[in-house]
Amino acid sequence: MSQPRLVRLAETARSPVRFSLDGEELTGLEGDTVLTAILLSRRALRRAEFGPEARAGFCLMGACQDCWIWQEEGGRLRACSTPLRAGMRLRSDAGDWPGAGA
């Protein structure tokens, strides 16, 4: 059950890229999207705001907005269409904004 969601099938000979999610240090590969990199370590990206379930993206073409992820400095990303960059510090929720994560 704790296996990550994604499986790499090809293109594995790329340089590693280090980033963090919710304070945990993780590694992706050069050319991964933020969504790919996270779901190769986790089962989901975030929790739904309007239901009990976890979310892991849906359309992967920037249309559904299911894959929102936050940066520690506050900005929001569409994980499916944002390339992973070394040193990114990501959060799976919006943090201490009023009403967020309540």
Next chain:
Amino acid sequence: MTRVLIVGAGPAGIRAAEVLAGAGLCPTVVDEGARAGGQIYRRPPLGFGRTPEKLYGSEAGKARALHGRFDWLVAQGKVWHLPETSVLALRDGVAHVLGETRRQIPYDRLILATGATDRLAPVPGWQNAGVYSLGAAQIALKAQGVALGRQIVLAGTGPLLTLLAMQLRAAGAGLVAVLDTAPMRDQLRGGLAMAAARPVVALRGVSMRARLGNLYHAGVTLERIEADPDHGVQALHWRNARGQSHRTACDMAALGWHLRAETHLADLAGAEFDWCPSARQWLVRCDDMGRAGKDLYLAGDGQRLLGADGAELAGRLAAIALLRDLGRPAPAAYGLLRRRARMQRFANAMARAFPWPAEAVAALPDDTVICRCEGVTAGTLRATLPASGPEANRAKALSRVGMGRCQGRYCQLAGAEIIAADQGLAVPRAGRLRAQPPARPAPIGAWLSTPPEREAE
């Protein structure tokens, strides 16, 4: 010089840009992708190693030609390409776009080649992690070299269902079932007409299908997706054509019922819409060349759902129409129009072969989530109707189905089916959700921190 803005760098946008560049215009092409190609011919990031043959199979030659042509046009300075950029709004001949920075791009003529998304029918449980669109599974494989799960079920209908199954299997993904909601009877009837219009394409589909063997089931009814709130999808419950119940264990389910034209920007640009009974959705009113209004042209799947080959033709035709309207010399359109008509016959036959599951959507249980963005259920929508009446925009305002962050892209067709069935009306009587800017969610900061950059006129 006439300023032409093209939105979208898929097969339609690329061919439109090529024709205009050939006539000496230097069009601006705005696209959300990092590299031009669109969805079907989407390219992996630089540094990836698979060949076009590996990525696009029988269509590799077409992909190579499109990518090469566009890259050459950009390198020669014949086209100005703005990648990773979204058009948020169109107003008074100015496109408000957001990429690294926010810009305003004034234009005289606009070609919209915005493509399509998967067309989704809700299935109980589809809000859970591990449920994706069919297109998503294909994008993950093509552009990232990953499978979105270990035990994969594909469900829905349309050509992508079979094609994706073959691509996943060839790449070594764990495919456990392919569940087609189209009854075999419809597939045979529509399939004959498909073969009459495009024999090679139809035969390729039949042969791919045969190779799926007993993974493939036709005439399936999807009952529900079993999931754990933390871990996501665990199984798909379905009935076969004879009504026997099955539970297929899986950790990923990809859903899709062919395509939904992406018309948000056309609506903002003032286009008119007609209900298309064949595609069973609202499409932009335009002539065969793609003229959709004053200075407005449409091409590709956002105009008519003809697929990638049809999109290349439509892109050329829209550019030819634009050149003619400017009174400039333009290439001949007759041959292109004849081939486009054949694509339309094929598309109509395909719609009969792989129908949208209207009855199943209308009968969804009250606790089924219709709006994935905000978790609004079919029951909430139905309970709204006595107050809102059957008009989709009013029902949206009261129920919030269509109001979420995807702006109705994945729920509005299902919502209209539910409204129409509940009120005893034909689906088009529920009306069409009006598009609102911004066409993509945009951070407030883009408006606060950076002054918009006005392009030189």
